[in-house]
Amino acid sequence: MADVEFWFEFASTYSYPAAMRVAKIAEAHGVHLVWRPFLLGPVFFKQGLKDSPFNVFEQKGRYMWRDLERITAADGLPFKKPSLFPQNGLLASRVTLVGLKEGWGPDFVRSVYQANFAKGAVISDESVLSDLLVGLGQDGARVLQEATSPEIKDALKAQTELAWEKGLFGAPSFTVGDELFWGNDRMEAAMTWARDAHA
Amino acid sequence: MADVEFWFEFASTYSYPAAMRVAKIAEAHGVHLVWRPFLLGPVFFKQGLKDSPFNVFEQKGRYMWRDLERITAADGLPFKKPSLFPQNGLLASRVTLVGLKEGWGPDFVRSVYQANFAKGAVISDESVLSDLLVGLGQDGARVLQEATSPEIKDALKAQTELAWEKGLFGAPSFTVGDELFWGNDRMEAAMTWARDAHA
Secondary structure, X not given: OOOEEEEEOOOOOXXXXXXXXXXXXXXXXXXXXXXXXXOHHHHHHHOOOOOOHHHHOHHHHHHHHHHHHHHHHHHOOOOOOOOOOOOOOHHHHHHHHHHHHHOOHHHHHHHHHHHHHOOOOOOOOHHHHHHHHHHOOOOHXXXXXXXXXXXXXXXXXXXXXXXXXXXXXXXXXXXXXXXXEEOHHHHHHHHHHHHOOOO | OOOEEEEEOOOOOOHHHHHHHHHHHHHHHOXXXXXXXXXXXXXXXXXXXXXXXXXXXXXXXXXXXXXXXXHHHHHOOOOOOOOOOOOOOHHHHHHHHHHHHHOOHHHXXXXXXXXXXXXXOOOOOHHHHHHHHHHOOOOHHHHHHHHOOHHXXXXXXXXXXXXXXXXXXXOOEEEEOOEEEEXXXXXXXXHHHHHOOOO
């Protein structure tokens, strides 16, 4: 049995329902899950996109917001269309890397997605992230300092490079060895692939 | 209970597995299905795309071909990556409109997708389409002449315009009243939506 790597970006809309359910779905499949924050900005830029495809292609964007509304309703998740899209997830991603080392990463990830897509918070704001950290029993100031250390900055940069090398072009994505699955709606396919140990 | 409209384009890769299973899935949901051929070219052009997004965005294109290979394998469908992509589906779409009036439309649609994505045939070629028609017991010459009548040409043009007005930006898509679902992987959601008569 292979691991499933879950690649997500905090600005990514479909990453919200994916992040909220991925731990449960992995457990149901008996699969080990690896959380992989990365930045979509550089990945879009390499494809010649200077903004989210949902902003570049208006009709697609309109569809996405309606689709997300249906999906979150079906999943029982609160949803409010953010006034700012896409948000800058750089600092939140760095904090996540600290959290993944210290064991509170997945809880932090879920709290950031809810802040962005249910509460209308500005997730690039240090005080917003600090509040979320305090809510998880962490020392906000200590974590935010650690999150901007050269080690963490380099780790996020390396992980974003790795995403591109693995063939990613959007989020959420899942990898099982060399096998790539794109989209919240491919989560089950990725889990099944890992469970059946193709990789 | 509302109808499900199935919007497809013969050049569209994910429309292949969708077209092969849509009748069965509609029947399983007890939903009435309406087949809606349209042209993606004008729809892409309105979005500023001069080629398939799978050619414009290389990394996404690489992923799509691998994903299609997995999906057709899972569905038990023959698949061979066409050397020509995207193919011109204009004439085949016009023939489909004739077939939908005469009752052999769905069979013709499935035969064209198999010609394109399993047999490596050039589906813009009149003789290829004529052979497919003969295989369905039709008079190829008669149908091809009917397919280029002003009435059929206008009908396809109008349907492509309608697709854009309904918010479509890609294929396959499904509509249930004003509700839009995009992608082979949203087929079940569209069927359920229609069955539960939201629309």
